[in-house]
Amino acid sequence: MPGAPNRPPEKAAAPPPPPTPEPPEKRALRRLAPSRVALLLDTWKGPPSPDLLGPFRKAEEAFAHGDYATATTSLDLLSVRFAEPRWATLPEPFRLLRVAIPAPVPPHWDPDHALTPAEKDAKKARRAADDQLALANGCLAWAGAHGVDTADLAPRVEGAAARITEPAGLAPFYEEIDAFWTGLYGRLPAPKSGPSAPAPAAAAEPEEA
Numbered sequence: 579m580p581g582a583p584n585r586p587p588e589k590a591a592a593p594p595p596p597p598t599p600e601p602p603e604k605r606a607l608r609r610l611a612p613s614r615v616a617l618l619l620d621t622w623k624g625p626p627s628p629d630l631l632g633p634f635r636k637a638e639e640a641f642a643h644g645d646y647a648t649a650t651t652s653l654d655l656l657s658v659r660f661a662e663p664r665w666a667t668l669p670e671p672f673r674l675l676r677v678a679i680p681a682p683v684p685p686h687w688d689p690d691h692a693l694t695p696a697e698k699d700a701k702k703a704r705r706a707a708d709d710q711l712a713l714a715n716g717c718l719a720w721a722g723a724h725g726v727d728t729a730d731l732a733p734r735v736e737g738a739a740a741r742i743t744e745p746a747g748l749a750p751f752y753e754e755i756d757a758f759w760t761g762l763y764g765r766l767p768a769p770k771s772g773p774s775a776p777a778p779a780a781a782a783e784p785e786e787a
Contacts, residue, residue: 602646606653608759609657611759611766612672612713613653613675616672617769618720619668621668628771629659630659630665633656637649637653657677658677660675661677671716672716707742714738715735717762726765734755734758734761738755
């Protein structure tokens with residue numbers, strides 16, 4: 579068209595690069611370490627049930643052998659066990675380790691219904707980071723009350739709290755929180771087992787006539 583400015587067509591903004599998958603061992607440890615503290619809580623008033631210790635120990639064994647898929651599956655089972663009403667109620671923030679069972683609601687009642695998929699993912703990621711920070715603070719409080727030295731680890735939690743709102747994303751937050759879990763996990767005692775059931779007595783052989 580005569581007189582129209584000779585401008586090149588505008589280029590569409592490049593889509594953001596896909597997020598780098600996080601190492602599976604870090605994702606597993608973020609659940610394994612606070613789960614160990616949860617099983618050490620005074621709430622149990624003694625050794626936790628074998629129904630809780632079983633999946634936890636399977637998760638620890640798999641984690642130690644680098645089988646993070648089995649560790650995650652076992653932690654999923656433990657989270658279901660934590661939610662069962664037959665166990666003592668876990669205190670906050672360790673309730674976050676229970677499997678989430680949201681109540682069914684119509685889609686238009688869901689406050690996230692109108693969000694875009696990217697906004698939903700961002701909100702879910704921030705909620706997970708908030709949960710991690712709450713669990714880290716809960717574990718610090720437990721450690722302080724039970725003689726576990728965390729003087730060098732507390733600044734990691736403080737750093738994570740300061741970085742959770744950084745515009746660069748949550749990578750700096752998890753750098754701090756993962757260092758905390760790594761340092762704490764090796765200092766935690768193992769949950770105690772209850773007394774094992776005695777082996778059944780062997781039946782007496784019949785006397786020969």
